[in-house]
Amino acid sequence: MSYRPLKLLTTGRITMNTKPTICVYCGSSPGANAAYIAAAEALGKALAQRECRLIYGAGDLGLMGATARSTLAHGGEVIGVIPDVLMNIEGLTQNLTTLIRTETMHERKKVMFANADAFIVLPGGPGTLDEAIETLTWHQLGMHKKPLTFLNVEGYWDKLLVLFDHFVDQGFMKPAFKGYYTVADTPLSAIDKCLMK
Numbered sequence: 001m002s003y004r005p006l007k008l009l010t011t012g013r014i015t016m017n018t019k020p021t022i023c024v025y026c027g028s029s030p031g032a033n034a035a036y037i038a039a040a041e042a043l044g045k046a047l048a049q050r051e052c053r054l055i056y057g058a059g060d061l062g063l064m065g066a067t068a069r070s071t072l073a074h075g076g077e078v079i080g081v082i083p084d085v086l087m088n089i090e091g092l093t094q095n096l097t098t099l100i101r102t103e104t105m106h107e108r109k110k111v112m113f114a115n116a117d118a119f120i121v122l123p124g125g126p127g128t129l130d131e132a133i134e135t136l137t138w139h140q141l142g143m144h145k146k147p148l149t150f151l152n153v154e155g156y157w158d159k160l161l162v163l164f165d166h167f168v169d170q171g172f173m174k175p176a177f178k179g180y181y182t183v184a185d186t187p188l189s190a191i192d193k194c195l196m197k
């Protein structure tokens with residue numbers, strides 16, 4: 001392995017502001033449609049080409065691994081953040097630029113959040129949803145103004161967007177919440193939307 005794992009000493013920001021750091025939340029599974037893996041690979045490549053640093057959960061499974069391997073293969077920089085307990089379960093993408101080991105899931109999320117300038121959400125399951133919703137609710141509470149974009153591969157997130165409308169209609173979500181995220185159809189437009197905001 002060519003990287004040296006860092007043991008977590010701080011949950012604050014460790015990255016230099018030399019290039020934008022984009023956190024990708026995505027599934028640890030490949031999903032049922034080959035378009036999801038293809039989108040992850042395209043996003044990984046686009047991040048490298050746009051000189052954005054990727055930060056993600058370090059795992060080598062599913063869309064997570066596909067995104068990271070593609071960024072690395074195209075010469076990009078990747079920071080992986082993983083709790084020790086998940087290392088054997090999710091595996092580790094090889095040759096990460098930086099690996100940060102945490103003791104807990106909460107620390108993992110905190111390190112990814114603190115070091116990200118923006119977030120892109122690829123298709124994924126409950127873990128992905130948890131991360132995206134937490135980031136949006138923190139925005140709602142005024143804790144940050146970092147942009148988040150759903151990469152809506154083949155309409156994967158349509159049902160969540162309809163659920164958000166339902167929340168608003170039923171008086172459980174302020175319409176302003178819908179201003180805390182954008183929706184993109186392609187990896188390049190997702191990066192553009194993140195960086196423009």
Ligand code: AMP
Nearest residue numbers: 026027028029057124125126127128130
């Ligand atoms: P999933 O979308 O369920 O495949 O999970 C994607 C990533 O989210 C994986 O790296 C999981 O380890 C992580 N994850 C799973 N559950 C949670 C959770 N409750 N909070 C934050 N991340 C999670």
